[in-house]
Amino acid sequence: MNRKRALISDAFKVKRFRNETQKFGAVSKGDGPTDIRSTLETLMTLFPRKLFNDSLPQIVMKHQLYSIHNDKTLVDKELNKLREQGELLMFQLGFDADAFGLVFSSDYKAKVLAGEDGRATRATVEKFLEKLPSPCTELSFSKDKMLKEFRFTDSEITQLVKSGVLTVRDAGSWWLSIPNSGKFTKYFIQGRKAVLNMVKKSKYSEVLKTELEERRTTSHVKFQMKYHIHDIVGAELVESIPTTSGTLLRCVDS
Amino acid sequence: MLGFLTARQAGVDDPLRLRRAESTRRVLSLKLNPDRDVDRIHGNGINTIDIEAVEGRYMLSGGADGVIVIYDLENYSRKLQYTCKAVCTVGRSSRYVHKFSVETVQWYPYDTGMFVSSSFDKTMKVWDTETLKPAEVFEFEGNVYSHHLSPIARKHSLIAVGTTDPKIQLCDLKSGSRIHVLQGHRAEILSVRWSPRYDHILATASADSKVKVWDVRRASGSLFTLDQHNGDKSKASSEAVNMAHNGRVNGLCFTADGLYLLTTGTDDRMRLWNSATGENTLVNYGKVCNESRKRLQFTVSRGCSPEFVFVPCGSSVAVYALHTGELVTMLRGHYNNVDCCEFHPDYQELYTGGKDCNILAWVPAPRAPDVEEESKSANQAAADLSSVNPAFQDAWSSDED
Numbered sequence A: 001m002n003r004k005r006a007l008i009s010d011a012f013k014v015k016r017f018r019n020e021t022q023k024f025g026a027v028s029k030g031d032g033p034t035d036i037r038s039t040l041e042t043l044m045t046l047f048p049r050k051l052f053n054d055s056l057p058q059i060v061m062k063h064q065l066y067s068i069h070n071d072k073t074l075v076d077k078e079l080n081k082l083r084e085q086g087e088l089l090m091f092q093l094g095f096d097a098d099a100f101g102l103v104f105s106s107d108y109k110a111k112v113l114a115g116e117d118g119r120a121t122r123a124t125v126e127k128f129l130e131k132l133p134s135p136c137t138e139l140s141f142s143k144d145k146m147l148k149e150f151r152f153t154d155s156e157i158t159q160l161v162k163s164g165v166l167t168v169r170d171a172g173s174w175w176l177s178i179p180n181s182g183k184f185t186k187y188f189i190q191g192r193k194a195v196l197n198m199v200k201k202s203k204y205s206e207v208l209k210t211e212l213e214e215r216r217t218t219s220h221v222k223f224q225m226k227y228h229i230h231d232i233v234g235a236e237l238v239e240s241i242p243t244t245s246g247t248l249l250r251c252v253d254s
Numbered sequence B: 001m002l003g004f005l006t007a008r009q010a011g012v013d014d015p016l017r018l019r020r021a022e023s024t025r026r027v028l029s030l031k032l033n034p035d036r037d038v039d040r041i042h043g044n045g046i047n048t049i050d051i052e053a054v055e056g057r058y059m060l061s062g063g064a065d066g067v068i069v070i071y072d073l074e075n076y077s078r079k080l081q082y083t084c085k086a087v088c089t090v091g092r093s094s095r096y097v098h099k100f101s102v103e104t105v106q107w108y109p110y111d112t113g114m115f116v117s118s119s120f121d122k123t124m125k126v127w128d129t130e131t132l133k134p135a136e137v138f139e140f141e142g143n144v145y146s147h148h149l150s151p152i153a154r155k156h157s158l159i160a161v162g163t164t165d166p167k168i169q170l171c172d173l174k175s176g177s178r179i180h181v182l183q184g185h186r187a188e189i190l191s192v193r194w195s196p197r198y199d200h201i202l203a204t205a206s207a208d209s210k211v212k213v214w215d216v217r218r219a220s221g222s223l224f225t226l227d228q229h230n231g232d233k234s235k236a237s238s239e240a241v242n243m244a245h246n247g248r249v250n251g252l253c254f255t256a257d258g259l260y261l262l263t264t265g266t267d268d269r270m271r272l273w274n275s276a277t278g279e280n281t282l283v284n285y286g287k288v289c290n291e292s293r294k295r296l297q298f299t300v301s302r303g304c305s306p307e308f309v310f311v312p313c314g315s316s317v318a319v320y321a322l323h324t325g326e327l328v329t330m331l332r333g334h335y336n337n338v339d340c341c342e343f344h345p346d347y348q349e350l351y352t353g354g355k356d357c358n359i360l361a362w363v364p365a366p367r368a369p370d371v372e373e374e375s376k377s378a379n380q381a382a383a384d385l386s387s388v389n390p391a392f393q394d395a396w397s398s399d400e401d
Helices: A008-019 A036-045 A062-066 A072-085 A105-115 A122-131 A143-149 A154-163 A182-201 A209-214 A225-234 B002-010 B015-028 B371-383
Strands: A088-092 A100-104 A140-142 A166-170 A173-176 A206-208 A238-243 A246-251 B030-032 B036-038 B046-051 B058-063 B068-072 B082-084 B086-090 B102-107 B114-119 B123-128 B133-139 B144-149 B158-163 B168-172 B180-182 B189-194 B201-206 B211-215 B249-254 B260-265 B269-274 B308-313 B316-321 B327-332 B338-344 B349-354 B359-364
Touching: A036 A062, A036 A072, A036 A100, A062 A072, A062 A100, A062 A225, A072 A088, A088 A105, A088 A173, A100 A105, A105 A122, A122 A154, A140 A143, A154 A166, A154 A173, A182 A206, A182 A209, A182 A225, A182 A246, A206 A209, A209 A225, A209 A246, A225 A238, A225 A246, B002 B015, B015 B030, B015 B359, B030 B327, B036 B359, B046 B349, B058 B102, B058 B114, B102 B144, B114 B144, B123 B144, B158 B189, B158 B201, B189 B249, B201 B249, B211 B260, B308 B327, B308 B338, B308 B349, B316 B338
Parallel strands: B036 B082, B046 B102, B046 B338, B144 B189
Antiparallel strands: A088 A100, A140 A173, A166 A173, A206 A246, A238 A246, B030 B359, B046 B058, B058 B068, B068 B086, B102 B114, B114 B123, B123 B133, B144 B158, B158 B168, B168 B180, B189 B201, B201 B211, B249 B260, B260 B269, B308 B316, B316 B327, B338 B349, B349 B359
């Protein structure tokens, strides 16, 4: 038995279960090797493409992954790895300092170019997408970067902002953004508020997750219920409590 | 656990490993014990606790009514049930008591003959424990949020004081002078902490969202300011430069070896920093609820293999693993907000104080007795009238059986 290099913390993974109260709720998300990429793909299927007439790439929020995997630091590390490999792009969506949207880069490039079809700004946008460093780890660009590194003129920058690829951050710097994502943000915030209200209005401000998934959605909730539930659990707007009848979501009153 | 014991016996493992394994096991089983209690003296909330570093026997607590109490934590009564008695109190009737709430108390690091307390009545008093009279009083212009004496300093005896003034004052215990001032912050200083590794390194946290690390021997400004984005200018908005948190920073704690620094802020985040380079290690603890307008006293375990952080979160204490950021457990027991917590390294116990005027002692749960021991104790119970801790019993017998 090779115990020589075992960590002390590993020895207590089993002990902890015996000492603590039984973990019930049948919500074991599997302690196998965390495959962030497959989780991302499953979450992306929840994104409603028809709603935007296929003009937007599939967007997943970073904190939605926290609701599926327990170890947040590990999720962050894996996401950074994917971004460094150039497969994933992260965007600052603007409504919350911590809310980051994730899009696969191939998806993003395809949708942006498809959206620019037949427009005057197409050439500039193509040039920008080519110039974008392949593993793009930055969320925003400052003016001198645009002028010197990418060699864009002022009028070209204006064209990029018009086409939606860049959004104004403050005087002289821009966020990288997804064109036509305004609708997405609007529906997202609306839906999040509506789902949170549904939880708040329930008796004792708590509801079982499975019950919430089956509830009829009002006209305010445009996305799938599961998408919103992952969002509110991951952003810790509700407490997720394991019970004998499944996971319970309870409103966090501050 | 038997595996660790046999390995230690055979010499396969280092002796430290068994000690660490047992400490970790004890910390993972912390819970409230009906046999352990702390005397209830305070009539108002408890703001701060400190356990002395020399023996770990005496505990100081400072309350919102200005009262300071000293407790004896050692159990010499040979009984399982023990209430930590208050040895002496600086109560409301004392001539020298603080007028308003006591925010920080700290024992003199080398012996229990002296302790220092600072309060919202804009004074910091250095007390003589024997007579309970202040040997020295330092007065300030604003409320004193926090003070700290270096636990390892031999060459200096400076007390760093954080007040509503953006300048950090260093008061010298030996001479009583306070001319040494550290400038750099722009808003009130909520917390100050000396490094347990180097006696000249000081970290300070302020309401302007910045955390600065200073070398007190240098004449120029701070060594560096902690930046949550590690210099990546693209992540933050351009005004928010070099900020450790997106809100007021109100808690600071070094790990026992001084290599890492933990900070908590009112943006509900806790961050772990490399204290030598100031780099954010990007460990994600999730939402650490923090609404405190004053200093938040939290603590890190010592001597365990994955170290644990104990943070007061509302009316419970959250226990996180230090380097992975996962929430291990929530310790629930207080009736109102928890304000302070302190870890006793020798016994792996946690003492927490809060607005409900209680100090709770969280003790590692005792092991469940084995089946054979149970039948033996049933026989012995008839013989003994009082349940004496088997460790105190005379186990020596004259014949070999």
